[in-house]
Amino acid sequence: MKRSELFTKTTKTVPADEAALNAKLLIRAGYVHKEMAGVYAYLPLGLRVLEKIKSIVREEMNAIGGQELLMTNLQPKAVWETTRRWDDDIVDIWFKTKMQNGEELGLAWSHEEPIMNMLRDYVHSYKDLPVAVYQFQTKLRNELRAKSGIMRGREFLMKDMYSVHATKEDLDRFYNETIEAYKRIYDRLGIGNLTYVTFASGGAFTKFSHEFQTICEAGEDWLYLDRERNVAVNEEVLDEATEELGLDKSKLEKLRSAEVGNIFNFGTDKAEQMGITFTDQDNTQKPFYYGSYGIGVTRVMGVIAELFSDDRGLVWPDNIAPYRVYLVNIGDNPEVLSRTQEVYEALQANDIDVLWDDRSVRPGEKFADGDLMGIPHRVVVSEKTMANDNLLEYKGRTDEQAVNVSLEDLVKKLTD
């Protein structure tokens, strides 16, 4: 992609209506556009980041047997009445609307009930089990107050997976496999070393659920961490969990964290409430065991933006940067331009995402833009570099000093 063709612009001025660092940077760099409080549009750069995060999540979900699908945003009232969760006193974040004939509809804040209801049509026997399905879906939640930029919106993108099983043991097995898959996801997203599996409040069926909490000053949760045993507990279940797990409360470290994932073991509750059963081997009707597993995709993006930024702007991990290389030509000397073109094509030929800042603006502006956008690798072509054995100037986003490399070595470095 050439920078001159990218319609979004960067800006030096900080938006006045944002306090959250992630929103300030993402808006300034042209990743997101604020539609209204808690509602953000994803522009080409932002969408590329989201898609890269999704690819990682998708690979890991597929690896444990998840089948991707796409549920709907419009949801029938009846499905939610079976678990009493249509009631605004029980779920207070509903967006609801009506059809022309007056029939009430819900706008998806979760898909737990609709997924179960859908599975009812296809899963009838123990032979069909287990099943795990997942989607990337927009969730709409009528939060009293939106805050923290894209970390907590009224509209956000979530990966939600659901699994149904014939036995408790099988659900437990899958639940644990999912925990491992989630760890791999956070590792690949570059936040693995800051992310902890955390005990949090459960539901009716289990005492605790598990959250994945990333240590982050901008988070809204408090995490109590036992570094020695590598166990973390959410503040909301601190007393119960420390007792249950035999932790020494005085040794726990209290840290700000952001919830980047949450998984629930529902047992058979949901299936019982909804009256959904399968025929087991012994020809009796039994309710499914049901688990649900969420990752807030847009929230993760916000957390990463917060965690890795510096005073010059965003700093994306290589894996999810919208482009990996920010290519800069200095000056419009035809030889420099044709050399830059050559580098541009070589990178593309090796499947390295490159954004070429081909504008005829001063070098400082290009450097500042590349830094603000958080592109991990910067490559410069100029008369100076060409005079220097035709080497390229390379600088990592967080490097102090640039170094000279050949095109071959650059490609090698970026494809290893």
Next chain:
RNA sequence: CGGGGUGUGGCGCAGUUGGUAGCGCGCCGCGUUUGGGACGCGGAGGUCGUCCGUUCAAGUCGGAUCACCCCGACCA
């Protein structure tokens, strides 16, 4: 939903005791520039969130309303 704050060109802001709107950035044109967000000259762009009221006169005063932000409560 309780408390606090803010709405003025695209963005960030100023605007005195009420007298008919200005600055920086950005944008357009011309020229000079080109290794960390250049400079000169010339331009375009605003019924001051909205409505009602007070007044000869409202960005400015009063009321209502909407939106946005922060703190709290709540939440993936």
